[in-house]
Amino acid sequence: MPKVSSVVVPYASYLRVYEPLAAFPEPERTHWARYARRPERPSYQDELRASLADLAPTPPIPVPVHESREAFVVEADGVVCVCPWRTRLRGWQALDELAGLLPAPVLDAVIPPVVRRQAAADYEAWLARNPDARPWIRTATWHVPLNWFVLVADEERFYDTAYADAADGGEPPVAAAPVLRYRTPMVQARRRVARGLKALRNAMDEGPLIDGLVDVGRWLEEFHPRSLVELDYGGLVHTLSAETLDEDHSAADVAAGIEALRDGDGVGAGEAYARLVERWRAVRERQFSN
Numbered sequence: 001m002p003k004v005s006s007v008v009v010p011y012a013s014y015l016r017v018y019e020p021l022a023a024f025p026e027p028e029r030t031h032w033a034r035y036a037r038r039p040e041r042p043s044y045q046d047e048l049r050a051s052l053a054d055l056a057p058t059p060p061i062p063v064p065v066h067e068s069r070e071a072f073v074v075e076a077d078g079v080v081c082v083c084p085w086r087t088r089l090r091g092w093q094a095l096d097e098l099a100g101l102l103p104a105p106v107l108d109a110v111i112p113p114v115v116r117r118q119a120a121a122d123y124e125a126w127l128a129r130n131p132d133a134r135p136w137i138r139t140a141t142w143h144v145p146l147n148w149f150v151l152v153a154d155e156e157r158f159y160d161t162a163y164a165d166a167a168d169g170g171e172p173p174v175a176a177a178p179v180l181r182y183r184t185p186m187v188q189a190r191r192r193v194a195r196g197l198k199a200l201r202n203a204m205d206e207g208p209l210i211d212g213l214v215d216v217g218r219w220l221e222e223f224h225p226r227s228l229v230e231l232d233y234g235g236l237v238h239t240l241s242a243e244t245l246d247e248d249h250s251a252a253d254v255a256a257g258i259e260a261l262r263d264g265d266g267v268g269a270g271e272a273y274a275r276l277v278e279r280w281r282a283v284r285e286r287q288f289s290n
Contacts, residue, residue: 011239011287014044015138015148015216016230017186018074018081023224032082036073044072044234047085055110062111063091063119074183074228081228083136090135092123134222142287143280146254147212148231150196151189151220152182154252161242180233180245186220189229193217196258203261203269239286250276 021029021036035041047070054061068087073080095116098107107116127133140148159180193213200210220229237245257272 011141011235012048013140013144013148013234013236014230014232015140015145015151016072016083016232017136017220017223018072018083018228018230019136019224020079020081020226023227024082031069032071032073032084033080035069035071036080036082041073042070044232047087048235051087051091059115060111062095062115063122064088074230076183076228079226083230085137086135089133090137090139092119092126093135094139095119096123134219136223138216138219142236142284144231144233144236144250145212146250146276146280147209147216149251149254150192150213150258151216151229152184152192152231152251153188153255154249156182156184157249157251158182159245161245178237178242178245180237180248182231182251184229186223186225186227186229190217190220193220199258199262203266236283240283248279250279 021033024032047068051064054064064087066088068085070085070087072083072085074083075081095111098111102110157180159178161178193216197210197213197217200213204210231251233245240248253272253275257269257276260266260268260272
């Protein structure tokens, strides 16, 4: 994938699953094995820049014509694990959700109705041929969903103020960007989902927090048990100060809140939740700044 711009595209966070090569059928397995040996691979910023460039023509191209054959690659304990981008599938899914995020006049101006209808028809036809398709990457803008933090632990946190990871793709940027991420084995992520759901359901009625955790738990069940799960702050690091990032231990706060609920400590759970709400409200409000 060629670089379309050197501009940093911020504001999105990611939840990724890296599956071992053994999880992929042939000939895809061979493709990813060869891909993993490439010395240079594009980054998530390259994918975002290309997607934004596709919106510039008239009419815009909201979903790539062809599926991406790019991926993120990591190696853990000698096992190569791959997270395919599946940009086309994710583009269709994002477009499907866009109507609930933008006012109709704005949405029509950015992506005309005729373009959206054609994309929706293409997606429906594609799904009929690929009913079990699912993305390896989930994306959120201007925040990290709280249910994502249930999957990881504070000791799995990696923060570096100027870091360039070749495994995460591409040539190191001119000025290496900060990174804040967590990685955990799939078995741990699934165990934490189960424990978190039990504590939440024992303490409260069904609601968005429980629904979100159920949804992400079902998604994790679709993948190989030896996969890795990664929570990456992605472009959010470009909007937050080094001090804010250094002090952000949201996974620890989520774990503390769940533990408090398990112990029947409503005050402790409330304090942990208040810290999280205050931290992420401050981040989300930045999208309205000018």
